[in-house]
Amino acid sequence: MSTLVIADHDLGVLSPATARVVHAVAELGPVEVLVIADDAAAIAQSVAAIAGVTKVLTASGNSVADSAEALLSTLAVRYHYVVASAGSVGKDVMPRLSAKLDLMPVTDVIEILGPNRFVRPIYAGNALQTVTDNQPKHILTIRASAFRPAAGGNNAPIETIDTPVISTAKLIAQHRTESDTPDLATAQIVVGGGVALGSAENFKLIEQLAKKLGAAIGATRAAVDAGYAPNDWQVGQTGKIIAPDLYIAIGISGALQHLAGIQGAKKIIAINSDPEAALVKLADVALIGDLFEIIPQLIAELEKASVHR
């Protein structure tokens, strides 16, 4: 009854989501992890260190849906569960694999109740659905932020798969947002800004506060649509789903679509001029006032209290 987890990685570095996915599925049986990358060796080393991993498989190539699926559908015969994080690779590869294997996937799993019982959010997180999956094999995508990461210190064996992973799609270029802030999806603290910031220039205030707190930066769809923040900062139903220990929402009224992305946050702080805003009512702590006065003051206060991460 073993499990195959597809590793998430970017720029030759393993994503923190993988350790969380491994931890999530550890109770289902022995976990093997597949790394598909042009240069898989370094990533495989990081994977081998994750506690609970029994074997690391590496394949050279690009994990685009068509190529990864071809490899996975041959590998799948050996496993009872094929699992990926509910990120962009998981959302790309798993539906195709499920169709090929004629299985119905269970997506966005936030809790595993038993070998074939899973909990997942539906209606943008407004309800939780518990499902029983009686199929012979299970295809799962896991919402990594809902689980704690597995510990390190392991030294699992690494095995190379010789089959090359070839895609009909060719990667031409990647355009990235340069940022030295932590990964949004798995950050402990996130500072989010809304359309109330008014401009991309003013959004730098959010960045300053985030830097001070060692936090990742998030934005609402309205702020991204207005061009104040890049696409990959978007938090919410059509953006990233986050579950930080602390979320600081600045100038965000709290549209349902945004709230869908932050429901996993342990503590929420809202800074808003409107005391009736949905997010203010939802927050653990709220401060009412003008964000352009509050943020510089707050940064100064944090400086004074020598809060620094």
Next chain:
Amino acid sequence: MPAIVTADLRLNTPRNAALPMVMKARSKPLTVRPAAEFGVDLAPRLVIEKISPPAERVAGKTVGSTSELAAYIAAEISQMEAL
């Protein structure tokens, strides 16, 4: 080819159909064909056990000043680092 392409929602501004076009579209024939004709089994494979509301957040408080907020953040961070 053929290829399937997905697009970011900000790729373009939608062109909304004008009312006459909407009316025209409504008069177009619509063919309904049973799924069985395509040889696919659409029966759900997952059994829904239950649907429950997510845990509700307890109501919070409003602080009066930035220094109070800074103190709260400092406390949260030290608690985070203690874990």
